[in-house]
């Protein structure tokens with residue numbers, strides 16, 4: 083596939099059957115194809131195994147949606163989520179499919195702003211706008227969605243989203259004391275009961291054990307990919323790695339893990355032969371902060387267009403999603419749910435207070451990645467990440483780590499200004 087002839091394939095009949103705004107969505111499809119072709123296929127010396135992930139984008143509005151619809155036909159639940167706190171193992175154990183519905187596009191923001199305030203997080207607006215504008219086949223295909231109470235923008239939006247699609251909400255505690263963990267375990271139990279009720283099924287310990295293994299394998303594959311990015315020269319671009327982390331939220335997990343491992347085999351070979359996507363002298367940057375939902379490639383594109391390479395994402399679309407595994411040794415349901423709860427409570431989202439473990443985690447990942455500078459990325463109006471940024475900055479200053487904080491939204495308006503700041507940051511790294 084070349085940059086010029088890459089297209090995201092159209093499925094107008096299926097979209098019409100899903101009650102989508104087909105003419106409008108088709109324009110968005112074409113634009114995505116053009117942007118993707120330029121941004122991804124124009125990269126030099128990409129690993130061959132990226133072909134699978136290119137194909138996932140070419141078929142993002144087609145074949146994968148067909149798979150979801152086929153699963154529904156067989157009576158399997160298809161559940162949409164917006165946060166890595168929602169335990170997808172339980173949906174998979176019920177024979178269902180979990181898809182991430184976080185919005186990463188400016189295109190759906192105006193639909194949301196007809197209803198929601200303008201001065202809230204673009205990720206929330208983008209997600210809501212996809213449903214309100216009927217311009218996302220995944221949103222149209224899900225049986226129901228599961229929101230959470232991580233931040234105010236999200237939890238109040240779920241009340242309105244429920245008017246458009248059945249929306250259930252898990253209460254995520256804001257602290258990590260023993261009583262908060264007890265609350266979270268109760269929420270996990272309720273989540274399981276709700277999934278069972280909606281899906282008319284009862285999950286067995288055996289099924290849950292299988293689902294835990296499947297999702298752990300997906301996480302192990304992503305951990306392997308992250309470890310390989312520490313090599314110098316970097317064997318894969320940050321843009322491609324981010325793309326894979328984004329696809330993790332909608333691909334079939336067993337197939338996805340297999341493909342990531344095949345890619346990692348190729349990266350192993352590249353490292354052995356000293357092959358990289360950039361020269362070993364290119365500045366290496368780690369990105370930390372809010373999740374970058376598809377198709378939000380803004381920061382990575384800025385950094386890599388300026389001649390550097392991104393070597394890690396401390397983010398929920400990144401290491402926060404896969405750094406921790408669930409203990410697979412339990413065979414009884416209650417012990418499995420407790421193990422699952424323990425794993426999920428390790429996620430260090432800035433919605434928690436205190437959240438000092440995130441500062442330690444950022445430094446740990448920074449050292450492991452071989453990065454030479456840290457770029458903190460917040461979305462506009464995300465108070466928790468914007469405020470927690472202060473502690474990350476202080477830690478970097480203390481360690482002498484070159485540091486840049488960016489706060490942005492999904493519009494292209496600030497690209498010129500951000501480019502200047504990124505270039506100055508890379509100059510600082512180059513010394």
Ligand code: BJ8
Nearest residue numbers: 165166203232233372398431464
């Ligand atoms: S566990 S990071 S996926 S909440 S960026 S919507 S917090 S205003 S995305 Fe997140 Fe779960 Fe936390 Fe991860 Fe609100 Fe901030 Fe927007 Fe955010």
